Amino acid sequence: MVNLGKVLRIGELARLSGKTVRALHLYEELGLLLPVQRTRGRFRLYHPSAVARVEWIGKLQDASFSLTAIREFLDDVEQERAAPDAMARVRAVFEAKLHETREARTRLEKLEADLVASLVYLDGCRSCQPVHDSHECSECCINGHEPQTQPLLLAGLHSS
Amino acid sequence: MVNLGKVLRIGELARLSGKTVRALHLYEELGLLLPVQRTRGRFRLYHPSAVARVEWIGKLQDASFSLTAIREFLDDVEQERAAPDAMARVRAVFEAKLHETREARTRLEKLEADLVASLVYLDGCRSCQPVHDSHECSECCINGHEPQTQPLLLAGLHSS
DNA sequence: AACTCTTACCCTCACGTATGGGTTAAATGT
DNA sequence: ACATTTAACCCATACGTGAGGGTAAGAGTT
Structure with a gap:
């Protein structure tokens, strides 16, 4: 957008890709992302396609690949273009x-489901609030109400 | 099991709760879990109910609460028994x-869905493998096949 | 003797944050 | 036309975080 011509600086790339500058530095450290060149003052300059690259990294991260796994993935693909099983991998x-x-x-x-069950249980609690003061209600809701039926997410609150 | 009477040592608690000794140490550091007492030699001794406590911590972790969030949660509940909005929180x-x-x-x-799409796409690749050698197929599968239709999870592989 | 536990320290991952300075582009001044 | 200032941007480096994993040396327990 700003650079009609060719290159992006790291801040632009960060904005366009939704990552932080720090993250992009890290990707470079790990060999996942390289600037096409640098300015005389060592500013990184990226090809516009770097946006897609960074978004791709993000996708794989969403798929819970670690950055080092992504690196191995790249290595596999780049170095094994000639191997017959590249795609199989x-x-x-x-x-x-x-x-x-x-x-x-x-x-x-x-x-x-657990959360919904817990909320339903707490709804039951709220209905007994008018009956006694809130201190007793806490006791009632956390410790009482037949312990077996207490949802798992609330079961640890009694024994400090 | 081993201690018919009263207390568990940390290793037993670890086995019964499915956590590591290291994790239990951490929970103690963060104030989530306290031994009822120690031996003369400073071995931690836990009440049997500690198993439930640890499992509860695990449940909340599964719900992606951080340990510090769990700590705040405990604080809220313990210190605000008298407050009327404890349950509301x-x-x-x-x-x-x-x-x-x-x-x-x-x-x-x-x-x-993305993963399935990628697999389908790769299936398409495999069908063109007999036509030419694997080097060209890699090129074809990664770079060719009308770039727009390439699944997102495979889109970052072309521009190194 | 064999096993368990203690504290203490370093490692991981994907960054966040801070420091202290350098660069760039645009706006201004002469 | 050239110089300077300014604001925004960027650099490298290093330390912090969470939730533990791993290891070690030594001491406790059975």
């Missing part, structure tokens, strides 16, 4: 990640 | 977490 990695993701989603769904 | 925290969780699940679902 990528496939394997993605398939493994897909399984992880499905498991993570299942865990999140369980957590959601 | 707990509710608020849980409701916020529920929203976060739903958002996280949505993100995971998007990620799952």
Whole structure:
């Protein structure tokens, strides 16, 4: 946008990609991102395609690849262009990640249910608030109400 | 199991709760877990209910509460037994977490779709492998195939 | 003797934050 | 036309964070 011509400075790249300057420095340290050149004063200058590169890194991070894993991933692809199993490797990695993701989603769904159960339980508490003062209500809600039915997320509050 | 009577040592507590000794030490440093007493030789001795406490900590961690957040949570509940809004606070925290969780699940679902799309794309690649040698296929699969349709998770591989 | 526990220290990852200075581009002054 | 100032930007370096993992030397327990 600002640079109609060719290059971006790190701040622009940061804004366009949604990352911080610090993060981009780190990516360079780890060999994930290189400026096409530097100014005389050592300012980094990036090709516009760096935005896509950084966004790609972000995508893989969302997929919970570590930065070093992303680095290995790049190495694999760059150095094994001639190997017959390059794509097979990528496939394997993605398939493994897909399984992880499905498991993570299942865990999140369980957590959601736990949270809802806890909120329902606390709703029950609120209805007994008018009956006695709030000190007793705390006792009632945290310690009472038949301990077995207490949601897991509230079960640790009694024994300090 | 081993201690029929009263107390657990840290290793037993670790085994029963599925955490490491190191983690339990950390919880103590942060004020989340206290031994009922120590032996003359400073070995920590825990009440059996500590197992539930540790499991509760784990549950909240699964809900992506940080340990310091859990600490604040405990403070809130312990120090505000007399305050009328103690339960309201707990509710608020849980409701916020529920929203976060739903958002996280949505993100995971998007990620799952991305992964599936990438795998489908790679399947397409594999079908063109017999046509030419693997070097060219790598070029084809990573750089070719109409760039716009390339899944996001594969889009960063061309511009090194 | 064999096992468990203690404190203490360093390692990891993906950055955040702080320091103290250098660079660049634009606006102003002469 | 050239010089200076200014604001914004950037540099390298180093230390801090969270939630532990790992290891070691020594001391306690059975």
